[in-house]
Structures are given as C-alpha cells and as structure tokens.
Amino acid sequence: MASFIAPTPTATAPQFSPDVHKQYILQLSSKLSSPTSYEGAVTSHLRMSGVYWSLASMHLMCSSSDANELMNSEDILKWVMECWDEGSGGFGGNVGHDPHLLYTLSALQILAMFGKLDAVDTEKVVGYVKGLQNEDGSFSGDEHGEIDTRFSYCALSSLSILGALDSVDVGKAAEFVGSCQNFDGGFGCNCGAESHAGQIFTCVAALSIAKRLDLVDVDLLAWWLAERQTGGGGLNGRPEKQSDVCYSWWILSSLEIIGRRSWVNGESLATFILKCQDTDKGGIADRPDNVADVFHTFFGISGLLLLGHLKEGDGYRQVDSVYALPVDVVKKLGLKAQVIE
Numbered sequence: 001m002a003s004f005i006a007p008t009p010t011a012t013a014p015q016f017s018p019d020v021h022k023q024y025i026l027q028l029s030s031k032l033s034s035p036t037s038y039e040g041a042v043t044s045h046l047r048m049s050g051v052y053w054s055l056a057s058m059h060l061m062c063s064s065s066d067a068n069e070l071m072n073s074e075d076i077l078k079w080v081m082e083c084w085d086e087g088s089g090g091f092g093g094n095v096g097h098d099p100h101l102l103y104t105l106s107a108l109q110i111l112a113m114f115g116k117l118d119a120v121d122t123e124k125v126v127g128y129v130k131g132l133q134n135e136d137g138s139f140s141g142d143e144h145g146e147i148d149t150r151f152s153y154c155a156l157s158s159l160s161i162l163g164a165l166d167s168v169d170v171g172k173a174a175e176f177v178g179s180c181q182n183f184d185g186g187f188g189c190n191c192g193a194e195s196h197a198g199q200i201f202t203c204v205a206a207l208s209i210a211k212r213l214d215l216v217d218v219d220l221l222a223w224w225l226a227e228r229q230t231g232g233g234g235l236n237g238r239p240e241k242q243s244d245v246c247y248s249w250w251i252l253s254s255l256e257i258i259g260r261r262s263w264v265n266g267e268s269l270a271t272f273i274l275k276c277q278d279t280d281k282g283g284i285a286d287r288p289d290n291v292a293d294v295f296h297t298f299f300g301i302s303g304l305l306l307l308g309h310l311k312e313g314d315g316y317r318q319v320d321s322v323y324a325l326p327v328d329v330v331k332k333l334g335l336k337a338q339v340i341e
C-alpha cells in the first residue's frame with residue numbers, strides 16, 4: 001500500500017533572496033526622498049522610523065561599511081540632524097515635526113549604526129527623555145502626556161544607547177513596567193490593558209535594560225507567547241487574530257530574552273516568513289501574497305536571524321533581541337542588557 005507523506009511547508013517555501021530585498025530597500029529610499037511620491041506622502045509623519053527599518057534591514061544583510069555606502073549615510077545623517085528640535089532636545093518623525101520619544105529612539109538607532117552618536121548634544125537629548133518620566137516611573141511619549149509601555153522602552157533604550165541610563169529613576173521605571181503584567185502572563189499598553197505581543201516586547205526589553213527580569217513571571221509569559229503560533233507556522237499578536245510576520249520579531253525577541261526561544265516551532269515559522277517574501281520586487285509582507293513594506297521586511301529578516309535560518313557565516317549580521325540593532329553595534333557601545341539563559 002502506498003504511504004501518503006504530507007508535504008512539509010519547507011518544500012514550497014522560496015529561498016531567502018537578499019539581493020532582491022537590497023534592491024527593494026534602495027528603490028524605496030529613492031521613492032521616499034521624491035517630493036511627489038505616494039509612498040513618501042503617506043509615510044512622511046513616521047519617516048524617522050522608516051529610515052531606521054530600512055537602514056537596519058540593509059545593515060543586517062551587509063557589512064556596516066557596505067550598508068552605509070549603499071544607503072548614502074551622509075545624506076541621511078544630515079537629514080536626521082535636521083529633525084532634531086534644539087528647544088526640547090528630542091527628535092521628530094520628519095523635518096519640522098514635533099519631537100517624540102518614538103522618533104528620538106529611531107534617530108539614536110540610526111546614529112548608532114553610523115557610529116555617529118557624537119553628532120548629538122547628549123546632555124540635551126538626555127534632558128528631553130528625563131523630562132518625560134512621570135512620578136509613578138512611567139514615561140509620556142511627548143509633551144502631550146500620553147503614557148504607554150512603548151515609551152518606557154523608548155526612554156530606557158535611548159538613554160542606555162547614550163550611556164546615561166542613571167539619569168532617570170530606573171528602579172521606578174522598572175516597577176511601573178513590572179506592575180503591568182496581566183493575569184494571563186502578557187503585558188499591554190498600560191497597566192490592566194489587554195495583553196498584546198508588541199507591548200510585551202517593549203515591557204520585556206525595558207525590564208532587560210533595567211536588569212529587572214526578576215519582576216516577570218517567566219513561565220506564564222512564555223506560555224502566552226508560545227500559544228501565538230498558528231497552524232500555518234506564523235505567529236499572531238493576540239488570541240484569535242491572524243498571523244503576521246512582524247510578530248516573529250515581537251514574540252521571538254521576547255522569548256529569546258526570557259530564555260524560552262525553543263517554545264515555538266522555528267522551522268514552520270521560518271517557512272511562514274519565507275512565504276511572505278516578494279521574490280520578484282523584493283521586500284517582505286505581513287502575510288503571504290500581501291504587498292511588501294519595509295516594516296515587515298525588517299522584522300521578517302530579524303525573525304529569520306533570531307531563528308538561525310540566516311547565519312553570520314553567510315554574510316548576515318546577528319540582531320540584538322533587546323536593542324533591535326546589529327549585535328556588533330550593541331557590543332561596540334558596551335551595552336549589556338539582562339537575558340535569562
């Protein structure tokens with residue numbers, strides 16, 4: 001009797017295509033700098049983060065010098081500094097835009113990849129971040145006061161990149177984040193808010209920078225994260241939702257930090273990510289057959305690196321699960337976040 005062997009997902013997944021993804025990033029960067037492009041218009045408010053996702057994607061697929069040359073680092077550096085608001089000390093998402101912690105972190109990550117952190121007035125940027133800490137240890141995103149656990153991460157990551165973590169009350173910052181762990185093990189955008197994988201990354205990584213992972217119920221959290229894997233191998237961000245490539249990052253990096261990366265099936269996740277590539281035009285989408293974008297391109301590449309599917313010996317650079325930067329950049333800055341082995 002003939003035996004039936006179910007096809008493994010790996011059999012139908014395309015190979016990773018670095019060259020076409022590099023072309024995609026370069027073409028996108030030139031479209032974004034055109035004043036009349038559709039892509040430029042709809043993303044102008046978050047351009048700083050877009051530049052970070054593009055540059056980081058290129059860095060992870062190249063040597064640092066090749067990436068900086070391909071991406072016109074001098075032009076980008078000049079533009080980043082034009083987005084700095086001297087009055088407040090923070091960076092905006094684009095030239096003339098109001099400063100925000102989200103874009104301040106993206107700007108510092110870009111400068112870190114260029115090895116140009118000395119271009120900033122450290123005291124002023126630190127003063128901006130420090131001024132956003134609230135009495136209970138939480139952080140507002142900007143002067144308008146919205147509080148979110150994302151901003152705790154942005155603040156602690158920014159300060160540690162600048163070597164100035166002790167300029168805020170790190171103990172209180174960590175206590176605040178730690179107190180946001182929910183009964184199901186996850187974290188939300190504020191204390192008591194619904195658990196969401198994106199927010200979990202920000203909380204776990206913030207506690208890792210603060211070296212307070214002892215505040216996390218690790219096994220409860222790892223169960224919640226592991227349960228995000230769906231039948232197709234991808235991960236979703238909350239129960240009952242569809243898989244999406246970006247959760248490969250938000251979830252895998254969180255699991256990596258708490259020493260539970262093996263709690264998801266790496267092979268089927270890698271297959272899902274590979275299927276989300278646009279092998280003709282380049283880039284990675286949120287799910288198979290959708291349109292690629294640079295956000296999911298960065299998180300897809302990072303996911304494949306965390307899974308060990310893309311390897312250092314093959315010309316790729318490792319990604320740091322806390323700082324979302326190439327590991328060598330993090331090492332050069334002397335940053336040592338806490339991880340559970």
Ligand code: GRG
Pocket residue numbers: 102105150153154197198199201202236237238241242244246250323324
């Ligand atoms: C340096 C990596 C890095 C991050 C900076 C901005 C930030 C800090 C973190 C964002 C964390 C976050 C909340 C990510 C989630 C993004 C996302 C996919 C939101 C969509 O949420 P839903 O609920 O989508 O609309 P679902 O997938 O549930 O349908």
Ligand code: ZN
Pocket residue numbers: 244245246247286296
């Ligand atoms: Zn997504």
